[in-house]
Amino acid sequence: MARLELTTALLTSAIMTVVVAAHAEERYGIGSPATPAEIAGWNIDIGRDGSNLPPGSGSVERGRVVFSEQCAACHGDNGQGGVGDRLVGGQGTLASPKPIRTVGSYWPYASTLFDYIRRAMPQNAPQSLSNEDVYAVSAYILSLNGVVPANAVLDAKSLAAVKMPNRDGFVSDPRPDVHDR
Ligand code: HEC
Numbered sequence: 586m587a588r589l590e591l592t593t594a595l596l597t598s599a600i601m602t603v604v605v606a607a608h609a610e611e612r613y614g615i616g617s618p619a620t621p622a623e624i625a626g627w628n629i630d631i632g633r634d635g636s637n638l639p640p641g642s643g644s645v646e647r648g649r650v651v652f653s654e655q656c657a658a659c660h661g662d663n664g665q666g667g668v669g670d671r672l673v674g675g676q677g678t679l680a681s682p683k684p685i686r687t688v689g690s691y692w693p694y695a696s697t698l699f700d701y702i703r704r705a706m707p708q709n710a711p712q713s714l715s716n717e718d719v720y721a722v723s724a725y726i727l728s729l730n731g732v733v734p735a736n737a738v739l740d741a742k743s744l745a746a747v748k749m750p751n752r753d754g755f756v757s758d759p760r761p762d763v764h765d766r
Contacts, residue, residue, distance in 0.1 A: 631700040635745025638699060641716040642740035645733065648725025651718045655707045664729045669708065673729045676750050689730030693755060695747035698723045720744065 631637045653662065659669035664687075666672070675685030684690075688698055703719045705711050714722070724739040732747060733739065739747075 629700070629704060631696050633694040633696055635696045635741060638696060638741035638744060639716045640741065641720055642738055643717045643719070643721025643724055644738045645721070645724045645728040645735055647718070648721035648723070648728075651714070651722045652725050655714070656722065659708065664726060672726050676730070679751065679754060687730070688726055689732060689750065691751055693749050693752045695723070695727060695732070695744050695749055698726065699744060 629637075652660075652664075656669075659667055660672050661667045664671065664673035670687070671685065672688050675687045675690035677690070678685045679690060692698065699719055702723060703712065703714065703716070707713070720739050723744065724733060724737050727733045727739075727747065728735050728737060730750075732749065737743075
């Protein structure tokens, strides 16, 4: 009996799927096609090669100001961490028993830093920074990590050209049942 009910339930759900699929092709008169401007608002991914980085630039000097005003409360005055992750240091610890993963020790591409900060930070007001300030604060975090000099000014080209310390630190998974994707 239980088995029969289950079969009926599956059949009903299969029929419903067909009905819903058929209906989906009809017009309900709701919604509207996304405009190019709306799509652009979401289409902000930056490639690891720096593709899609916007125009503009920012200096370490300016980044220091942005960081102290918008980031230090959670990440510490020098990026040492607090409510938010530690952003600085840890280079050379990844293979140790106590790895410290930070932007400086772990992240393979600097362009990801721009993407992440622009999309998600400050955590209490994501996407509120100008592109210039995202460049600046990225430059500042990279300088705290010793990856760019204190007088650096970064733009699309120079940020993409930064070689992160752990760029070559990733290896493929050696387990035989894991296949590269
Ligand atoms: C209100 C607290 C808060 C503020 C302000 C804030 N952050 Fe964060 N940030 C966080 C938290 C929490 C995380 C971890 C988020 C997660 O793992 O999902 C994080 C993660 C990050 C990371 C990723 C670190 C990693 O190794 O994964 C970066 C980079 C970063 N923040 C940069 C910034 C910058 C730059 C600013 C200022 C423009 C900023 N944050 C402001 C709370 C904050």
